Every structure is written in C-alpha cells, then in structure tokens.
Amino acid sequence: MEYKFSDRVSNLKPSAIREIFKYAADPEVVSLSAGNPSPDAFPVKAIEEISAKVLAEDPIKVLQYSVSEGYTPLRQHLMEYMQKECNTGSENDDIIITTGAQQIMDLCTKSLVNEGETVIVEAPSFIGSLNTFRSYNAKLVGVTVESDGMNTDELEEKLKANPDTKFIYTIPNFQNPSGVTMSLKKRQKVYELAKKYGVLIIEDNPYGDLRYSGENVPNIKSFDTDGIVIYAGSMSKVISPGIRVAYCICPKPIFQKLVVCKQGNDVHTNIWAQYICDEFITKYDFNNHLGMLRNIYAKKAEFCMNLLDKYCAPAITYNKIDGGLFIWCDLDKSIDMPSFCKEAVLNKVCVVPGNAFLTDENEECHSFRINFTTPTDEQLEKGIKILGELANKKI
C-alpha cells in the first residue's frame, strides 16, 4: 500500500528537538537540549496529598468524563489570579483549559488560519509552535528578535506585505530560544500595529513566573481593550509538564470556537490533573512555591553563565538572561554551526542548533540554544567545558 498523506502534513518533519532527545537518552551524553523543569522544582508532596485525598473521598470526580472547557473551579481561580496578579483577562474574555499550551496553538491555528494564510512569528521562535502552524499549511513569516524584542519596523513591513496575516505569535518573556524579554514600549507598539492591521496576537507566556532579576513588564493582554489578544499560560513550568495542563484567556467569541474544536480534539483535558492544579493554587502557598522555583533557577542560571564566561569566551558569546530556562549562544562567525553541533554530540554534549528555530531551517545561523535547568551542576560544568574547548580550538 502506497500511503498518500494530506497536503498539510506531507512535508512535516519530526521536531528537531524531540529527535535530539533520542541522543540525549544515552546516559553518557550531557543533554543541554531539553526544556524540562529541574527535578527538584516539582511540588511532589503537595501532589501526593491532593491526589490521595481526592481518590479516597471522591474518586469519580477525577476519573469520570468531564466538560471540554475545563474544570470550572480551576477556570475561575486562574482567571481571578491572572486578573489580580497581572491585570490579564476582562469581562469580555473567557478561559479554556487545554492539554498543554501546545494545544492552544493547535486550536487557534485550526480555528483562525486557512491553508496558505500568514502567521507572523519571531525569528527565532519556539519550534513546537512553528511546527503546529506548519501542520495547518500556514505561511510563516519571521520578524527579527533584537535585545528588547521583535523589530517593530520590520513587523510593520511584514504586516503590509502580508495582508492575509491572521495573527502575530510572540513569547514576550525570556523568549524561547533567545532568552530575550520584550520592552514595554515594543509591547505597546506590537499591540498598536496588530490593531491597525486588523490581526490578532497570541501572547505565549510559559516562563513569565520565572523572573530571577529585573522588573516585571506588563503582559500585552493587560492593555487589550480591543479584544485582539489571545493569552496562553501554562502549569508546565510551575507545577509539572507531564500532567499537561495549560490555559488560554481570550475574547469570548474565540473561546467558543476553541471549545468546539477541543471537543473534536481530545474531548477534555485529564480532569485529575486539572483538579490537582486547582487544589495546589488555592489550598497551598502558590506564591511561595514560585519564589522557591525562582531561587533554584536563579542559582542555576548564574552558575551556567559563570561557566560560559569561564570556558567559552571568545569563541562563544551569549545574551545574559533575567529569567526562563534557556540561554542563546552565538558562535564566532568563522565556525560552521551545524558541524559544531554534530561534533558536540560526538563529544557527548547535546545542544539545539539555532536554525531549528527559524522559519526556514536552511537559513545561515551561527547560534545554538542551551538549557540549564535539567542537567545537574556537574553535568553543566562538564558539558560547557567541552563546548568551550571545541569552539576555541577552531578560531
């Protein structure tokens, strides 16, 4: 049998990152390629308590079918929390619980983008989202990320050149992969341009709670008086990614369409996992837990940046970060990045080649991404030392 796939997925390739995980499974390899929370960042004791209690007292509540929009108390509590803490979400919005934030990208693309229509993304951007947009045959147009966020002049040019743009996809805080945080001025400008050109914004904010230094910058959604911003939040980095719980705050008409699409996608998100998240954010000290996470990650980030300073200059430079899980490293222009990443794997260190995050993977790129939250300190030191030695031999 010759299998004939749909046009939209014929050219779809497995995510480069998830393929790299296969090398990373070798216990001898130091993996700096993941995006996993640190194993000591999980609120295991609370999860055990909540889970044991509900299974003893009301198991059917967390084992039976549930509703597509999500567990009502969790939806209410997240909405209240986001309004109170970040002025995010208004009476014109509603909230849907999804199976990870990846599903928000899937449901939004399905609902909003016809095949061939344009989605504007940061260049570089999160490969998982890029692949979701690609899986609906969207045309991806990249806008360069600068040290304070996307180049807004270029954004306007691209909006003019692509009148079929449906939305702008941005990760404004500690962007994956660049580590960059968008300035308030640029957030306002992006919002203005979206309004001017009649397009929506998807604001993806999985790392917002993981700021180690500097001042919080308001969410774009916090100035959404026109109903044009879809906000994606996630429990993956602050409770657990394995249980797949995220949430989307968006204008009610979009919410309604996302709910219908979710019915046809997975009916509803694991209800037990939703219940755990709800109990954790309401009955435990969630803000204290976030403080603990920030302490763990701030230490690891500083340790990692010190290692980069010690072992990697001058052949590898990097952007200092204020939060998140990733550091974006630039190789000296004389070094061929793809060959360097392959050589690193042969030397038992895994990083993600930067071109994986571009709209066109064949574009020239001299950067790679490292993660510092998953490896132990010993692994970090070993891995970064090898990267530095390999690179500095070449210049």
Place this chain on the structure above:
Amino acid sequence: MEYKFSDRVSNLKPSAIREIFKYAADPEVVSLSAGNPSPDAFPVKAIEEISAKVLAEDPIKVLQYSVSEGYTPLRQHLMEYMQKECNTGSENDDIIITTGAQQIMDLCTKSLVNEGETVIVEAPSFIGSLNTFRSYNAKLVGVTVESDGMNTDELEEKLKANPDTKFIYTIPNFQNPSGVTMSLKKRQKVYELAKKYGVLIIEDNPYGDLRYSGENVPNIKSFDTDGIVIYAGSMSKVISPGIRVAYCICPKPIFQKLVVCKQGNDVHTNIWAQYICDEFITKYDFNNHLGMLRNIYAKKAEFCMNLLDKYCAPAITYNKIDGGLFIWCDLDKSIDMPSFCKEAVLNKVCVVPGNAFLTDENEECHSFRINFTTPTDEQLEKGIKILGELANKKI
C-alpha cells in the same frame, strides 16, 4: 473586533450531546443521554495504590515531560495484549498512545484528508468522530447501518461515486449509537471493498471488551495483511475516561505521521495516566476486572431492556443489544421525534435525538439514543416510564 474564523470551522457547531449535558446537570433531570461508565466500574483501589507508590518512589517519572509516541512499557504491553487476545497488530504495525480515542480521529483526519475529500461513515455514527471529520472540512458520506452492520452494497456504490474517499470509519462492535455489531461476513466484505478501492479503514473499538452475550467477532484489523486498517482502542470504558488514555495500532508509515502531528497537538499524553494504565494491565488481573465490568453492565442492560418492554411498547421499539453502553430506540412513525425529545426534557428526562448522529442533521429521523450505564436503577425506571407514557399518549 469582527472575528473571522477559518473556513474549516466556520460552520462547526458544539456537539449536540455535550450541549445536552448542560440540561443533564440539573439534579432533577434523569439523564439517559451520557456515555459515561458506571461509577461502580472504576478500579479505584488499584489506581490509588499505583499512584501512591509511584509518587513515593519515583515521582519525576510521572511528572516530567515525556515522548510523543507514549510510555514505552504501555505501548509494548498493549501491543502484546492485542496480538495475543485478538490477533490485532503485526510486525508491520506500530502503536501510539493518544489523549483519548477522539485524538486518533483528529490525528488521522489531519494526516490523511485534504479539505473537501470524502470520509465514509456509518449512518448513524458517533457524533464526536463526525464533528472531528467536519472540523477538517471533510465531506461526510453515510452508509446505512442494518442489523448486521453497514449495507455493503451501498458502501460499494458510495465508494464508486466518491473516488476521493480517504477512509471508511466504522465502529464494528455495539456501535454507537445503534448498538449493532457487524457480522464477520460484512467485516470481510468491508475489508475487501477498502482494498479494491484503495482506501483505508478506521476501526474504532471502544466497547469491544464489553460483550455481555453472544460470540466475539474478529476485529477487521485481525485480517489486515495489506496494511490498510487503523485500529483505535481506548482505556476510557475499561479503566477511566477522565484520565484520557487511548491507543492506535496502525501501519508504520501512518504511525510516523501521527507521531509528528501529535508533537504539534499536545506534545504527549499525560504520562502519569499512561503509567497507571500500564501498571493496571500488567500487575493486576485485568481480565478479571473486565469480567466484573461485563457483569455490572449485563445486569443493567437487561434491567433497562425489561423496562423498555414494560413501559414503552408499542410506541417505542428498540434493538436488543449484546454489549456496549447504548440502546437505540425507534419511535412510532406518527410521532415527531425532535418534539418528543424536547417534551421529554421538559418532563425531566434527557435522551439524544437520533438526527444528531447523521451526516445531515436535517434528515428525517424517528429514533433516539439512551444510555443505561450512568443512571441508577431508580433513575432508569423513572426515566423510561416517563418516556413510555409520553410516547404512548401520542399514538
């Protein structure tokens, strides 16, 4: 802001069943409209034990990110189990774990069907799958379900008339909503026709383990020597639907495409839930558990059919069932079915109008679906008595 949705979802409506759930939430209403397992059918104690043990011993295993194809031991054990018990799956196949079987329909439609291409379905068929196919703008073509499964002459006519057909979707055991089981002869014929016309078959089998009487009929997948059958199995009716775990056994090239699409859909299915399913089917007596389920449901099915005999003839007739969760009821042709269902809700009994399961909801239909596994015996008696009285007053 005027929101412009994609063509594929513009006409998509919320599932009639899930909308009916909103009436069913009224505690005074007897709901015969759900498809939920009976509350006493969940292996709660085992789930508690498995969960407590893994959280105490190796919590990160079930809380961290995992791989898109699913938890490896669960994939292996399900594949072995299906090969051994039902000769389903060969060395040309692979297995992917999904977030409920609904996601199998989503991933398959996405991978295989271009907008406007044909999907052949049973008429009536499961509304959730129909809506998934619709959400990719597939053209739905229905084939009449008879007492031994779909009319295969009509199937061949429809295959001839629609050369752009990508797959035939069938629920061969205790079909939802008709309760019908397809005969072996018709299964072989459907397979032959699919082969002859070069189309695939999706065999959706969520109720296969719930046979109360009669002989098992082999799965269509069991005679798939040509690699044309995609088999969908589910843990929802035999362990728990709220935790959203299902599996798809299909030819390797299709498997690979489904994995890529799943990466972009929800990255992976809740890993804790996958672990629980694996431990339950390997460390507990799964076949004994299935026997217990069959006992519970056989009793409820018989009780329900006795009530239908007692209260509903002659205005309501029904097809006797050998398994599954649903009974399909036919109203006397002189009664307007949609008005009857509305009147039933006003009299505090919820059923699902039969036209919800058709490819064209405006087609004339004199049937409705009831479920007997979710309500208590008292609720069943109360609800069916009301239905019988309402209908028999009208003839």
